[in-house]
Structures are given as structure tokens and as C-alpha cells.
Amino acid sequence: KAGVTQTPRYLIKTRGQQVTLSCSPISGHRSVSWYQQTPGQGLQFLFEYFSETQRNKGNFPGRFSGRQFSNSRSEMNVSTLELGDSALYLCASSTLPGLVGHEQYFGPGTRLTVT
Amino acid sequence: QKEVEQDPGPLSVPEGAIVSLNCTYSNSAFQYFMWYRQYSRKGPELLMYTYSSGNKEDGRFTAQVDKSSKYISLFIRDSQPSDSATYLCAMSAGGGSQGNLIFGKGTKLSVKP
Numbered sequence: 001k002a003g004v005t006q007t008p009r010y011l012i013k014t015r016g017q018q019v020t021l022s023c024s025p026i027s028g029h030r031s032v033s034w035y036q037q038t039p040g041q042g043l044q045f046l047f048e049y050f051s052e053t054q055r056n057k058g059n060f061p062g063r064f065s066g067r068q069f070s071n072s073r074s075e076m077n078v079s080t081l082e083l084g085d086s087a088l089y090l091c092a093s094s095t096l097p098g099l100v101g102h103e104q105y106f107g108p109g110t111r112l113t114v115t
Numbered sequence: 116q117k118e119v120e121q122d123p124g125p126l127s128v129p130e131g132a133i134v135s136l137n138c139t140y141s142n143s144a145f146q147y148f149m150w151y152r153q154y155s156r157k158g159p160e161l162l163m164y165t166y167s168s169g170n171k172e173d174g175r176f177t178a179q180v181d182k183s184s185k186y187i188s189l190f191i192r193d194s195q196p197s198d199s200a201t202y203l204c205a206m207s208a209g210g211g212s213q214g215n216l217i218f219g220k221g222t223k224l225s226v227k228p
Contacts, residue, residue: 004158033213042220043159043203048213056214090158098211106158 002027004093004107012113018079021110025072025093032074033104034066037088046089049074050097078112086114118142121204121219130228134191138204138219141185145206145217148180150189153201153221162202163189194226 005024013019025032034046045058049068066076072093078085088109095103121138128134136150146167151159163178165171165187171178177190187206191198204219 031213039220043205043218045214045216056212058214092158092213094213098213098215104161104213106160108156108158 004091004105006089006091006107006110008110009108010111010113012115013081014115015081015083017081018077019081019112020075020077021089021091021112023074023076023091023093023107025074025091026105029093029095029105030072031094031097032068032072033092033094034074034076035090035092036060037090037109038086043090046076048097055097081114083114086112088112119204119206119217119219122222123220125223125225127225127227128194130194130196130226132194132226134189134194134198134224134226136189136191136202136204136222136224138187138206139185140187140206140217142206142208142217143182143185144208146182147207147209148178148187149205149216150176150178151203151205151218153203155200159203196226196228199225 007022031050033048037043047066048056052068063079068074090109092104092106119140148165150163152162153159165178165180168180168182175192179188201221201223203221207216
């Protein structure tokens with residue numbers, strides 16, 4: 001069974017631009033979560049989606065948004081990019097939401113660099 | 116005080132050594148404890164999962180939870196160069212959302228042949 005796929009894998013953007021990242025969950029998985037990983041802050045939760053509905057949102061500014069489609073694929077968008085948004089953005093999928101992490105599978109991430 | 120503290124390392128050991136990785140936490144409501152392994156340029160993968168207190172063993176890996184001390188450990192026996200990775204602890208009080216999962220910042224481990 002194919003794992004979680006994320007596109008693109010690497011991205012370089014300029015301050016002020018916006019970016020859209022894509023995540024395709026494991027087949028049959030309907031819940032998708034997004035995380036930001038930086039050396040300073042570690043892995044931080046961004047949002048969680050299930051059945052096209054956002055179930056939970058982390059403590060990030062409104063410039064960070066996301067959505068989920070009917071086929072469970074998800075996108076996240078960051079508008080007005082700042083240098084501090086440079087990070088590895090990870091997507092994780094599970095069959096159901098809130099399975100406390102032990103049934104959650106991560107993708108390889110999208111490395112975003114903001115210059 | 117951060118909810119979850121983890122020494123970032125780096126930790127370098129010779130092949131065959133026993134490795135001990137640790138996290139401390141402050142929230143006494145945490146009852147689900149996980150260890151993830153993250154190789155360079157990859158996403159984290161679940162290594163061990165423990166509910167509440169006690170020990171869990173899986174091959175060369177042993178996870179321990181001491182809720183009275185708010186301390187969890189991961190032991191790797193007979194460490195191999197392929198164990199070189201960043202190890203992340205994670206914990207949750209439950210609550211039905213992945214947003215309740217709190218991660219440590221990770222310990223980078225290098226096992227030298």
C-alpha cells in the first residue's frame with residue numbers, strides 16, 4: 001500500500017508570496033493532520049481534517065489555512081510568507097481522527113525555504 | 116516550563132552500545148506515550164506506543180513510562196548504524212484530536228561502526 005505522499009518535496013519562495021502544499025493520504029485514510037517542524041520549536045500541530053471538516057487548529061496565525069477534498073486529499077496554504085515560515089511541513093494520515101498518534105502515518109514532508 | 120522536554124543531543128555511541136533516550140513532562144494528564152524515529156529527509160515513523168505506566172519491549176527496543184516521576188525512556192540494545200536518526204517522544208492526554216499530541220524536539224543519535 002502506498003504511503004502518504006506530499007508535493008512538492010522542496011520549495012523556495014520569497015517573503016510576501018503565498019504557497020500551497022499538497023498531501024495525499026494512504027488509501028482508505030480519511031483523517032489528515034498537518035505539522036510544522038523547525039529546529040527551534042520542534043514539531044507543532046497546524047490543523048486536523050476529517051470528512052472535509054477542520055476538527056482542530058493549532059496556535060498559528062490566520063495566514064495558515066487548509067482544506068480537505070472529498071477524496072481525502074488535503075492542501076495547506078500559507079499567505080504573505082515570512083522568513084520564520086521556513087520549515088519542514090509534514091502531513092500525516094489516519095483512518096479516523098484523534099487516534100492519539102499511534103495509528104498516524106507521516107509523509108516525507110515539504111521543505112519550504114523563504115528568502 | 117515546556118510541557119515536554121527532550122535533550123537534543125547529539126548523542127554519539129559505538130555500534131553495539133546500549134542507548135538511553137529520555138523525555139520529561141509536566142502535564143500529569145498525559146497517558147499516551149509514543150516514540151518516533153525520523154531519518155534524514157523523511158517523516159517520523161512510529162517506533163513504540165505505551166498506554167499509561169510500565170514497560171513495553173519490541174525486539175531491541177524497550178519503552179518505559181514512569182508517571183510518578185513524569186519521565187519516559189527509550190532503550191536501544193545492541194545499537195546499529197542503521198539506528199542513526201532523530202528520536203522524538205510524543206505524548207497526549209487523549210481528547211480525540213491529533214492536536215492534543217505534544218512532541219519533544221527530538222534527540223539526534225549517531226551510531227558509529
